[in-house]
Amino acid sequence: xxxxxxxxxxxxxxxxxxxxxxxxxxxxxxxxxxxxxxxxxxxxxxxxxxxxxxxxxxxxxxxxxxxxxxxxxxxxxxxxxxxxxxxxxxxxxxxxxxxxxxxxxxxxxxxxxxxxxxxxxxxxxxxxxxxxxxxxxxxxxxxxxxxxxxxxxxxxxxxxxxxxxxxxxxxxxxxxxxxxxxxxxxxxxxxxxxxxxxxxxxxxxxxxxxxxxxxxxxxxxxxxxxxxxxxxxxxxxxxxxxxxxxxxxxxxxxxxxxxxxxxxxxxxxxxxxxxxxxxxxxxxxxxxxxxxxxxxxxxxxxxxxxxxxxxxxxxxxxxxxxxxxxxxxxxxxxxxxxxxxxxxxxxxxxxxxxxxxxxxxxxx
Amino acid sequence: xxxxxxxxxxxxxxxxxxxxxxxxxxxxxxxxxxxxxxxxxxxxxxxxxxxxxxxxxxxxxxxxxxxxxxxxxxxxxxxxxxxxxxxxxxxxxxxxxxxxxxxxxxxxxxxxxxxxxxxxxxxxxxxxxxxxxxxxxxxxxxxxxxxxxxxxxxxxxxxxxxxxxxxxxxxxxxxxxxxxxxxxxxxxxxxxxxxxxxxxxxxxxxxxxxxxxxxxxxxxxxxxxxxxxxxxxxxxxxxxxxxxxxxxxxxxxxxxxxxxxxxxxxxxxxxxxxxxxxxxxxxxxxxxxxxxxxxxxxxxxxxxxxxxxxxxxxxxxxxxxxxxxxxxxxxxxxxxxxxxxxxxxxxxxxxxxxxxxxxxxxxx
Numbered sequence: 001x002x003x004x005x006x007x008x009x010x011x012x013x014x015x016x017x018x019x020x021x022x023x024x025x026x027x028x029x030x031x032x033x034x035x036x037x038x039x040x041x042x043x044x045x046x047x048x049x050x051x052x053x054x055x056x057x058x059x060x061x062x063x064x065x066x067x068x069x070x071x072x073x074x075x076x077x078x079x080x081x082x083x084x085x086x087x088x089x090x091x092x093x094x095x096x097x098x099x100x101x102x103x104x105x106x107x108x109x110x111x112x113x114x115x116x117x118x119x120x121x122x123x124x125x126x127x128x129x130x131x132x133x134x135x136x137x138x139x140x141x142x143x144x145x146x147x148x149x150x151x152x153x154x155x156x157x158x159x160x161x162x163x164x165x166x167x168x169x170x171x172x173x174x175x176x177x178x179x180x181x182x183x184x185x186x187x188x189x190x191x192x193x194x195x196x197x198x199x200x201x202x203x204x205x206x207x208x209x210x211x212x213x214x215x216x217x218x219x220x221x222x223x224x225x226x227x228x229x230x231x232x233x234x235x236x237x238x239x240x241x242x243x244x245x246x247x248x249x250x251x252x253x254x255x256x257x258x259x260x261x262x263x264x265x266x267x268x269x270x271x272x273x274x275x276x277x278x279x280x281x282x283x284x285x286x287x288x289x290x291x292x293x294x295x296x297x298x299x300x301x302x303x304x305x306x307x308x309x310x311x312x313x314x315x316x317x318x319x320x321x322x323x324x325x326x327x328x329x330x331x332x333x334x335x336x337x338x339x340x341x342x343x344x345x346x347x348x349x350x351x352x353x354x355x356x357x358x359x360x361x362x363x364x
Numbered sequence: 365x366x367x368x369x370x371x372x373x374x375x376x377x378x379x380x381x382x383x384x385x386x387x388x389x390x391x392x393x394x395x396x397x398x399x400x401x402x403x404x405x406x407x408x409x410x411x412x413x414x415x416x417x418x419x420x421x422x423x424x425x426x427x428x429x430x431x432x433x434x435x436x437x438x439x440x441x442x443x444x445x446x447x448x449x450x451x452x453x454x455x456x457x458x459x460x461x462x463x464x465x466x467x468x469x470x471x472x473x474x475x476x477x478x479x480x481x482x483x484x485x486x487x488x489x490x491x492x493x494x495x496x497x498x499x500x501x502x503x504x505x506x507x508x509x510x511x512x513x514x515x516x517x518x519x520x521x522x523x524x525x526x527x528x529x530x531x532x533x534x535x536x537x538x539x540x541x542x543x544x545x546x547x548x549x550x551x552x553x554x555x556x557x558x559x560x561x562x563x564x565x566x567x568x569x570x571x572x573x574x575x576x577x578x579x580x581x582x583x584x585x586x587x588x589x590x591x592x593x594x595x596x597x598x599x600x601x602x603x604x605x606x607x608x609x610x611x612x613x614x615x616x617x618x619x620x621x622x623x624x625x626x627x628x629x630x631x632x633x634x635x636x637x638x639x640x641x642x643x644x645x646x647x648x649x650x651x652x653x654x655x656x657x658x659x660x661x662x663x664x665x666x667x668x669x670x671x672x673x674x675x676x677x678x679x680x681x682x683x684x685x686x687x688x689x690x691x692x693x694x695x696x697x698x699x700x701x702x703x704x705x706x707x708x709x710x711x712x713x714x715x716x717x718x719x720x721x722x723x724x725x726x727x728x
Contacts, residue, residue: 013683303714316699319377319727321715323704328689330703335680339694339703340687350667351685363683 001100004044004064004072004118005087009352009364010279010345013336014313017364020068022047022119023075024313027277028287032125042075043277044118050125051114054132061085061103062118063096088243094257095220095249097202098213099242102224105206106231112136113209115202115254121286123273131270132203138171138266139203144212144259145266146174146203148196149274154186157278159198159255161267174265177255196269200276202254216261223249279345280329284309296320309342336363365464368408368428368436368482369454373716373728374643374709377700378677381728384432386411386483387439388677391641392651396489406439407641408482414489415478418496425449425467426482427460452607458621459584459613461566462577463606466588469570470595476500477573479566479618485650487637495634496567502535502630503567508576508623509630510538510567512560513638518550521642523562523619525631538629541619560633564640566618580625587613643709644693648673660686673706700727 008021015021022044029035035046048060057078063085064072073084085100097115104111114132122128131147138145148161159180164173177198181189189195202209214221223245230241250257259265275282287295287309294302296310301321308322314334322330329345331338338351355363372385379385386408393399399410412424421442427449428436437448449464461479468475478496486492495511502509512525523544528537541562545553553559566573578585587609594605614621623629639646651659651673658666660674665685672686678698686694693709695702702715719727 013685301715301718303711303718318699318701319719319724320701321377321703321718323702323711323715324708325692325703325705328703330701332701335682337682337684337694337696337701338687339685339689339692341689344688347667347687351665351687354665354667354685355683360683 001097001104001113001115002044002047002060002062002118003093003096003115004062005068005090005096006119007065007068007090008119010348012348012352013331013333013338013363014311018068018071020119021277023068023071026283026311027121028283030123030125030273032123034125043121044072044075047116047118047120048076048079050122050128051116051132053129054114054136057083061100063087063100065090087246089246089249090251091246091249092251092257093200093254094213094217094252095223095246097254098209098217098220098224099227099246101204101206101209102228103231105210106228109207111206112140113204113206115204117200117276119277120199121275121277124271127270127272131268131272134171134270135201135203135266135268138268139205139208142205142208143264143266144202144204144208144262145268146259147199147201148267148269149199150193150269150271151186151190151195151197152271154183154190155197156180156183156186158276160186160189160195161198163194163196163267163269167266170269172267172269174259174267177260196267197274198255199274200255202259212258212262216258217252220249220257280309280311280331280340280348281342281345283311284329284342294322296322307342365461365468365477365479366408366411366424366426366482367457367460367479368426369432369451369460370483371429371432371454372483374712376712376716377695377697377702377727378675382432382435384483385641387432387435390647390675391485392647394487394489394637396487398489407485408436408439411480411482411484412440412443414486414492415480415496417493418478418500421447425464427451427464429454451610453610453613454615455610455613456615456621457564457618458577458581458616459587459610461618462573462581462584462588462622463591465568465570465573466592469574470592473571475570476504477568477570479568481564481640483641484563485639485641488635491634491636495632495636498535498634499565499567499630499632502632503569503572506569506572507628507630508566508568508572508626509632510623511563511565512631512633513563514557514560514633514635515550515554516635518547518554519561520544520547520550522640524550524553524559525562527558527560527631527633531630534633536631536633538623538631541624560631561638562619563638564619566623576622576626580622584613584621644673644675644695644704644712645706645709647675648693648706658686660684671706 004022006020011021014024023042025040025042060083066086069086135145160178162175164175166172227241231238289295293307300310303323305322305325307327310330312332327342368386370384375385378388387406389404389406424447430450433450499509524542526539528539530536591606595602653659657671664674667687669686669689671691674694676696691706693704
């Protein structure tokens with residue numbers, strides 16, 4: 001199950017309502033031969049390709065919003081039409097993962113499921129594959145399992161997982177989930193060695209997850225049961241009932257709605273160079289850069305320019321020239337241009353808010 | 365005679381081979397009711413409108429390059445076709461002014477002529493008009509007359525005129541023309557009060573100028589005589605001979621080739637807020653700015669941005685957002701984007717040189 005319903009604004013002007021982050025080709029090549037084929041693909045396409053060795057196309061479900069269905073299909077031309085699940089309303093990850101799992105469980109009640117975000121990046125594809133193997137093995141044993149990344153810096157933008165008892169090297173019980181920490185707390189987590197970043201990936205047997213939903217999110221479980229009954233009648237009834245059920249569901253993350261309530265959960269830890277690519281600054285950090293620290297397409301003219309990120313996601317040929325500027329993000333599309341210091345990347349939301357205030361919805 | 369043959373690169377990406385500075389709408393409104401009508405017009409169109417009270421359209425000659433003729437005509441739709449003179453080869457201002465004057469002298473040997481650059485800006489249109497009156501009066505008396513502006517800063521990018529004997533307040537003989545000075549010298553000029561900026565405007569009787577050309581530029585005078593003889597035969601012969609003559613002419617400015625050699629020359633001085641608009645930085649200096657020093661179209665989003673010049677000379681709607689940047693020039697056209705600190709404005713030529721080196725002639 002690939003979660004592809006996001007609608008972030010942190011990558012404006014590249015990301016739009018109709019073109020959210022996971023559909024953008026913003027991650028750098030990893031140098032891994034497996035990954036290299038489509039290094040310019042969207043985050044979503046690369047996510048799907050990465051799980052190729054574990055999952056044939058017909059066993060992949062991509063869950064996205066109704067309004068993003070067409071673009072999402074186009075981004076994954078190798079998947080059959082049956083691979084796409086369209087959420088009638090956005091109801092966060094708990095509803096989405098549980099629903100997709102219920103759909104899988106109709107045919108295969110004990111199916112082994114991976115639920116993966118589609119808008120993250122990782123560098124070490126081999127290590128990721130072996131992490132998937134270990135996580136699936138743990139899930140097969142009956143415990144919901146997540147993946148955690150040993151922190152390499154005191155990141156305050158991520159959730160953390162506190163490690164519990166070690167089962168074997170690299171596999172622990174989860175002690176607890178921790179919200180985004182303050183900087184001093186994050187620094188303790190890094191030096192303490194007992195916390196990992198929460199990657200948002202989950203591995204489980206379908207019956208195990210649905211059992212947990214039944215215990216801890218009874219409203220959601222009842223809704224899913226109604227959808228199952230409607231599906232037994234036929235696809236039209238199923239669609240109508242899904243719409244009714246989703247409209248009434250609470251929007252809650254699976255971490256908050258379910259995982260934090262479970263007493264037994266495993267976490268596989270591995271340093272496969274994971275990042276959630278949270279801003280243009282993080283795109284620059286990951287990107288290949290010239291000797292002056294610029295990451296820009298080859299045809300951009302850089303004259304005494306240092307530390308800049310330049311991206312043109314428009315479709316038309318044009319020339320961009322930077323003279324004597326430092327540490328800027330310069331992002332173009334066919335109808336928008338954003339210029340800001342890299343360190344102000346989080347403030348893209350100011351622009352999005354202001355566009356909304358001015359009623360410039362065409363640019364959102 | 366309006367000199368409209370320029371082909372500067374200092375306003376790239378707005379200025380191109382096919383769209384030189386005088387065809388760009390880069391000067392700010394002056395607030396003068398006379399000027400306000402077309403405050404968004406090109407520098408050339410505003411130059412022509414400013415002399416309206418002195419010269420009916422059929423007495424205006426706009427001299428431009430052959431390759432710029434179409435755009436120049438389009439920029440001045442109110443002028444008749446007979447108003448345009450196309451130089452077959454660019455040969456600087458001496459050839460251009462003398463040629464245009466010879467054309468005028470065929471019908472009116474003692475015509476009073478103003479020769480004005482088309483790519484400058486001035487603020488006080490009333491004072492400019494009274495300056496023209498005085499300059500024409502002086503020219504009518506038989507001396508070539510120029511206009512000088514008392515310097516308001518030690519500008520090293522302009523030529524200066526050293527004032528000679530005062531004829532009456534605001535009218536002097538020219539002591540000598542001075543090339544662009546060093547900063548210490550320019551500072552002396554400003555404090556000394558005996559030097560004015562050379563505006564490049566000249567006022568003269570046609571016979572006086574042509575007499576001076578005959579004495580000091582005999583090759584040019586001979587060429588003009590050949591063109592006159594061909595013109596007497598017919599327009600086709602005239603055009604062919606003009607091409608032949610221009611090809612062989614030396615390219616030299618009228619200051620260097622003629623004016624500096626004359627012993628008697630007048631200069632009218634007046635502070636009408638003249639500038640040659642030499643760079644994007646000077647556009648910013650003259651422009652109306654918001655309270656944070658930004659000059660940008662109203663639909664540009666400025667979030668904690670200060671001191672920036674933003675211009676979009678493209679034809680398509682798009683949104684531009686600046687977050688937290690200072691003192692930049694951000695210039696867009698439909699096929700190019702330039703970003704540089706204002707203080708680096710002179711380095712636009714680096715970009716133009718680099719584009720040429722890369723063979724990207726489409727963008728020049």
